[in-house]
Amino acid sequence: MTLPHEGESAKRPLKGGWRETGGRRSSTFTRLLRHGFTDPSAAERLLDAPDLDTVRDDPLLLDALGATADPDLALLGLVRLVEGQEDEVGRRELLDTLVTAKPLRDRLLGVLGASEALADHLARHPRDWRALVTYEAVDLHPGVEEFERGLAEATDPVSLRVSYRRCLLAIAARDVCGTTDVAEAAAELADLATATLRAALAMARAAAPADAAQCRLAVIAMGKCGGHELNYVSDVDVIFVGEAVEGADEGKALRAATRLASHMMRICSETNVEGTIWPVDANLRPEGRNGPLVRTLSSHLAYYQRWAKTWEFQALLKARPVAGDLELGEEYVATLAPLVWHAAERENFVADVQKMRRRVIENIPAGEVDRELKLGPGGLRDVEFAVQMLQLVHGRSDTSIRSGSTLEALAALGAGGYVGRVDAAQLDDAYRFLRALEHRIQLYKLRRTHLVPEDDADLRRIGRSLGMRTEPITELNRAWKRHTSVVRRLHEKLFYRPLLDAVAQLAPGETRLSTTAARERLVALGYADPSAALRHLEALASGVSRKAAIQRTLLPVLLGWFADSADPDAGLLGFRKVSDALGKTPWYLRLLRDEGAAAENLARVLSAGRLAPDLLLRAPEAVALLGDQRGLEPRGRAALEQEILAAVRRADGAEQAVTAARGVRRRELFRTAAGDIIGSYGTEESPAEADPGALVDRVGDAISDLTSATLAGTLRAVVRDGWGDTLPTRFAVIGMGRFGGHELGYGSDADVLFVHEPREGADEQEAAKAAAKVVAEMRRLLQLPSADPPLLIDADLRPEGRSGPLVRTLKSYAAYYRRWSLVWESQALLRAEPVAGDEELGRAFIDLVAPLRYPPEGLGEDAIREVRRLKARMEAERMPRGADPTLHAKLGRGGLSDVEWTVQLLQLEHAWAEPGLRTTRTREALAAACAAELIPAEEAATLDEAWVLATRVRNAVMLVRGRAGDTFPSDGRELAAVARYLGYDPGHVGDMLDDYRRITRRARAVMEERFYGA
Template sequence: MSLPTLIDLPPALETLGNQALQRFGEAAGTLGDSPATPFADWPPARRAAFARVCANSGFVLERALRDPAMLLQLAGDGSLERSLAPDELCGQLAALLADCAQEEELGRRLRRFRHRQQVRIVWRDIMRQADLAETCRDLSELADACIDLACDWLYERLRARFGTPLGRRSGRPQRLVVLGMGKLGAGELNLSSDIDLIFAYPEGGETDGERRSLDNQEFFVRLGQKLIGALDAITVDGQAFRVDMRLRPYGSSGPLVHSFGAMEQYYQDQGRDWERYAMIKARVVGGDREAGRQLLELLRPFVYRRYLDFSAIEALRDMKQLIRQEVRRKGMADNVKLGAGGIREVEFVAQVFQLIHGGRDRSLQRRSLLEVLATLEGQGYLPPAAVAELREGYEFLRYTEHALQAIADRQTQMLPDNELDRARVACMLGCAGWEAFLGRLAHWRERIDSHFRQVIAVPGEDEASEGRPVDAQWLPLWENGGDEAAVCRQLVEAGFADPQQVRQRLAALRGGSQVRGMQRLGRERLDAFIPQLLARVVEQDAPDLVLERVLPLVEAVARRSAYLVLLTENPGALRRLLSLCAASPWIAEQIARFPLLLDQLLNEDRLYSPPQEAELVAELRELLLRIPEDDLEQQMEALRHFKLAHRLRVAASEIAGTLPLMKVSDYLTWLAEAILDQALRLAWRQMVVRHGNPRRSDGSPCELDFLIVGYGKVGGIELGHGSDLDLVFIHDGNPQAETDGAKPIDGAQFFTRLGQRIVHLLTAQTPSGQLYEVDMRLRPSGNAGLLVSSLGAFRRYQEHEAWTWEHQALVRARALVGSPRLAAAFAEVRAQVLGRPRDLAVLRREVGDMRAKMRASLGTSSTAAGTAENAFEATVSFNLKQDAGGIVDIEFMVQYAALAWSHQHPELLRYTDNIRILDGLAQAGLLPCDEVRLLQEAYKTYRAAAHRLALQKQPGVVGGDRFRDERRAVMRIWRELGLS
């Protein structure tokens, strides 16, 4: 939202402001020869600003009257009218403490510095010279400076007395690490916040004092106690910051300071859900910052789980329920932080996504709430409209919180109950009066609470409120099987065809080793999920089939019950799961093998709307940028997760009818190309790091002078759901020249190893499977040839040694990823090879002979590959791909035509997919348009049937009575071309 508007002061506040101006003038007049700008010289605008600020903030007036010179100096040096530079606060405090010699004096200077800066910050906030971000940043940097510099000052005094604490194992000096939690950690401190701190030190040992040494634990406990006293103790100068140490391990009952090892052990063994929530915002605010970063990295696995952790919703819901009970008990409904639709609910919405997805999506590992909201929008976790309302509502509440605290520098989020403070709050929020303010507040709290309930809702409450059947009726069947006759009757009435089989399947699951070995929490989650599953299964047209397909998934994730929570917490995701399982056993099997795919079911719009090619490439590139360059294992897993997720989205869209066949192949091909591009870049970077850059023939370093060429389905942009990749690798380096790295190898070795590494990245089996099966047999000389060829060797082979069938394959070959210069050169070679004149009689004979061999070895034997008289009977089979009149016949005719006529019609080589080559044949008048359309429609019909069969996990075979007209027409055109 924009800054609250400055409005005219209402009469009561205007009177207060004038009185404050008069009182300050009297106090400032007693200063005598003050070096600051005299009050008498203040311009009217500054006097009006002072009156406005003091009318709204009794705190500023009190500090101004108590120390008028301080305010005059702030006004005189321009601090009230400008933003501070980064680290400026730290520099000012460092200069102030430079000659400080006594601990008591340290506390006094810290307090006076804090009061001075607090006046400046409140002034700029009320005058709308600083927005919310600047105010929070200044407050957080103020706390950081006080903590860090006080810690350093006290450390040096203790070290002078007891010696330097040394690590027992490392022998290195040890320093305290101060973690800031909550709003301080996030850099979002409010005007009168306490500061939540945790103290730690790297390792045990003792100090090296000459007279007396201390155990490191005792040394740092003393340091921590003194630091708390320097900040928290109330003296005649007031208090710098209220310090809260209750977020440390074991809370108030635990040691004040812990070693890193003790911290890691505690969070690993005893860390609770609310501590994960708190640790999201942890930041090093004082002491040894490098060691602090190591500590946070050590604790990262506790905060961000590597899997989708939907149990976070349960934890946050429980926390919110406790907060609401406390709000009701203490009558705090008017608390803008803890009440319904308050600040905490916005924080919970953001943090639930962080806890669930943050382990896999590092872009969510942020402390700032507004940055997290922007990520949730950018990554598609929440719709833009929802994020906009959460952001604006949060900012309004934070401005309200600051207004409440600016009045008296008191930590409160409760709406005032007196007319004066109500007038102040309304004025600071730019509202005409209290009722107008309450109207805006109610609007934003209602919108925030609505979004909160959508994200962290109690599952099933909507269904219950609408009078739908509850899931409890299915609980007896799951728990003990119930009375057999009654249960069977219930199952039949619900739509199951074989109730005994259903009971047996559930009993097998209940008695299986996976369920028997579950821990108590996991079993509770399973017991909550199964009744809900059964209630949703009976909504399907074929509940027996759906249950049969989904139970393997339940068994697969039983020991990882966070996935059960995902489905329990998201009824929409469960319904989408069951619909997809009903439509495709292939999808059911994929999700059972890779439960991480359940994440894709959460967002219906994303599930049925795969991204376009450019978006796909950008998404994968951004995903890999979040992973350290040297973490090959995580990079390989990320590539596999990406492929699995997007392949599921394409399959779901195909089933839903939102993606036609040709687009399905487009998307699957784009997906393969995006993955190949990143695999090449990863492999190249790894090789260059180890061996340096290879050289070109002219001696210059190669810059990704490598090309991956796709043949077959990937070359023809016709990939299916389970297609492998036919690839050929080409380079343009000098095979003899050595690389320029620390471990040089010759160019031939470099490119061979590069090719091997690419194949390994694609084919290696990891917990998430392999990316693709890769077939390299179409390279020059096949399996007997080099894995990677130079462009010159590739040209020579194609011109002098390649067989006709290899030139047929070249028709569908195209550059997929790699060097654009090399891709253009490959296209020239391809055009030259394919575009040369051929003896048509010889060509027809060789193409026909190759096709005959394929039919004999791969076609349906009982029908002589579809050529026998009985080939069209229902009792026999038709192989969509290999039998006569099928897919390969059409492909061979297209390839024959390209080889036969491209020397006269080079435009036939422009494309590599069959449909567009057929278009070219029609446009050139080489085939009648009617026959081209017939071949295209037959080709698409066959491929659509093959896709459907693949999603049903069935081979590409149908009854012999299917597609009779198409097959006869294809066979007729085959004969007319003279290929028989």
């Protein structure tokens, strides 16, 4: 066939219109654009070919081309096919059938527009288009026998590949035309693989009749072939079972079976002039590649009884005899079935399955995670793992869910109540879409891939092949992301729906302890005390009230989120307590039911440790904060102070006023803790924050602002009770240490200095007494017994320490600092910042101490040596006895003290010349030192990372244990909870400790060089 070229005459007559080079577009050109061609000029040239003279005017042809995934590709494939016909008779037969037979036209053009590889096959084998002519019932849903007939003519590996592609052509045609759905197409592909394995084994047996005579060999399909859900291009996973025929030597028989199996694998896997079929992979066999290719049934059984891992039983869910001695294959499946259906009773079963899933994700190259359709988060494997987990857990007693097909098993799980109907339908829809997308991607070049392409032309073709015609690329991406999101959301939820049904089916008052199946499920999910958990479930969900009905809707999901934590039992117990406290409040359960974020946020908070649940149980109405992400944003100091001062005004007496201030503090601490937990753990609607430093800064600012507001309210209450509106002296509170640095943690004391200045005309002694009384009363009120987290104010950084007066005048501070100040006091004053009381007096104090904390010309050598000596002394004397210095967050190697003293020495030396260093915040000062080139960026980043990590460890310990601590907990569950807060997956506590040691070791090296000059 000769095609016209672009260099031909400027005006050439065409059937149906004129093409004018450089002039107006022809009507054909416009029609081609309207029918979806992206290169209408090339399409015009193809249609102008003489061999298409009998069909180019047929409007049905253009309509059919426009209905394909890629009209340009379909037209090019058609031209190649017509050109390849052996003679004029064959060409006319093809074209006549194309015009008169709509089923053929749709099938043929549909394949040509979706698969370049199958178009290549038809170009090489131009008679194979006839495989698409028949349109009968048996043709619509062929099985293994029909495919075996289709492969019957194959006598060698080359002809087997040709016959295989011919059968594949028919499957693809039915698929792209919608005659079969994605599940039926996958089943047909598996049946074609079965027929191909049988044909290959027959060839191997014919080539070695002596081997075939002395052994029985069964081929067991695994994976997607075993599950009747094969892809267009996939390894075909198999396991071989061999036995000697009667009278034969077993060793010789196994060697013969191994030769037959190896030959069969080569026939399918090796490449010849017709390409390859697919690799046959036997690596799922016992011992994998290191194990013998063929084993006897008794050898298989011995291995699975003694050595098999959890994933090997999971793989056996799809085992299906497909070729060879089918009787032996059935015996193999029946023999191993009891082991498969008791795998869930193995120790660490759930953890093993989850670990395997995480390992799969971790091994995906970083640049491919977002495009990985099969293995990535929200991909096909998430559906399959979830379904298989439920099958292994519940299939022990329910044989109806033992299908090897993912979709059949999912339907059975839904019918049996193990998965909610809506959830099952959504997951079925998502899985079908993802599998259809996978099929279309692989069909194009018949290459094994699971990556969604990035090229617009590929995305357009795939989108159109899935019926998306208006904006195929946009629609495809939107649908893909939507279905992926559904899978990710339901992946975990699937594990927990059975517990809902177990609770709902009980009669009121029936004991939960008798429900053995529910207990086993709870154990599998990681609940340490399933008996207690069952009692909680019964109390929450039994009965016919509306409250119980809503709880039955909530509990399956909540149980899943609890199980994702280090202590599911604590989460469930906390939820019961909160529900008991708020169960009669009409908005509570509605909030959890209707606001998805609220329920997940509550589950995360309740199962993350003790502090947040304790705060919530003393103020359960704070659950309302969890319904909106903005509700978890810390409030600023001005808003907090305004609310607390208003509460103080309404209170009768100072003690009641401080109780009201504590109530606000309790709620706001919960807000901060909840936001911190959710920011660290992440939820479906609010993924974990990528920047731990931002979380640390937010917590530090929030707690410091809350402490300032609480002190301001306490001060106002004391002054009002003792002196009315006006104190005879101006009074200010100066924050020090972490308080002044806006770096308070959940368990931090508030370091402060108190300063006063008599008002004009006031008696100085009376003013001093008033100030001292204010301090004493503030400390008394804040130390009153309470179930709330304590707010301890520490004034030990004052002049003369514990021996000095608690409060001084501005002049007294000036006199002391002028005469007696030591270098450590200058260092402490680096963090000084007014936090409450008289603002003007606070600023005056800051002005007073500025020359001390930012000494002109920096520190002298003697002062620097003194700072170093003090640090060395603190390291030697203050580390608790028996503490591991590599894991102590405050005083240990590379911990908070190391970083802060390094930064503070830089401030003392250089802040007089570098304004950016004049800050009370550690990270801000470190960044300023880096910007001023006082420390290399890499070293600054090392110190910052260690400081943030150590701060988060201290916060985590307080959140988890409910009491402050500077070291990692020794209790296993508490340690696991700290790890989850820090972003580590379950089972990775060791990685957390290793990372902590590594990061702080690097920080210590920087500190020794920059601080000690080592």
